[in-house]
Amino acid sequence: MSAPNGSTEGGDGPPPQKKQKQVRVWVDGCFDMVHFGHANALRQAKLMGDVLVAGVHSDAEIKRNKGPPVMNEKERYKMVRAIKWVDEVVEDVPYTTSLEVMEKYNCDFCAHGDDITINVDGVDAYAAVKAAGKYKEYKRTQGVSTTDLVGRMLLMTKQHLSTNDEKSAESTQLSKITQGSELHSPYTGSSQFLASSKRLIEFMGTDSREPAPGDTVVYVAGAFDLFHILSHCPR
Secondary structure, eight states, X not given: OXXXXXXXXXXXXXXXXXXXXXXXXXXXXXXXXXXXXXXXXXXXXXXXXXXXXXXXXXXXXXXXXXXXXXXXXXXXXXXXXXXXXXXEEEESOOSSOOHHHHHHTTXXXXXXXXXXXXXXXXXXXXXXXXXXTOEEEEOOOTTOXXXXXXXXXXXXXXXXGOOHHHHHHHHHHHHHHTTOTTOXXXXXXXXXXXXXXXXXXXXXXXXOOOOOTTOOOOOOOXXXXXXXXXXXXXX
């Protein structure tokens, strides 16, 4: 005869299993002009736990600490929500990572790239969480940043000031690019993003699967330059 807890009266049944607590990871940032570096950061952070909570700074907070963002806060909040590794978004978080905010959202630790973020006072924005032992690092994606993207856009204006001879030389260079994979764009430079099948598999994630018979497979093509909320596919 079974006891109310599901074990036998003699106590021979298995003990009830405790439900394992989910590990909640905190990540915060500006997430301005979201690019694959942001996506790779969030992907790596999600691998550290079960639930990824992304805090996004407001326009006023970014302007006070590093200068005005390109995309406004509503656009940035929406963009981060659309990234598949993000489970929850917290809007208008402090630029200097706060233990109080992390505790409010029940996060176990904060994750950040292996670069240093300085606030308006010249202090490490993650000093408090580091001192509390609630900080973990992942590798920053090399070769891309929002500052770099803004710089590329400014450099593109040189076409409007080029002489005919310069434009002809650029046209010849672009023609070569289409004929050989050993060259790279003179405007964007080379990038190591998705340079291997290993990186492709990393970004596919565990939710990817082979299509089953009868599944509809959709292909979407585009330049996807200056990725924004209107070009981002919902997850």
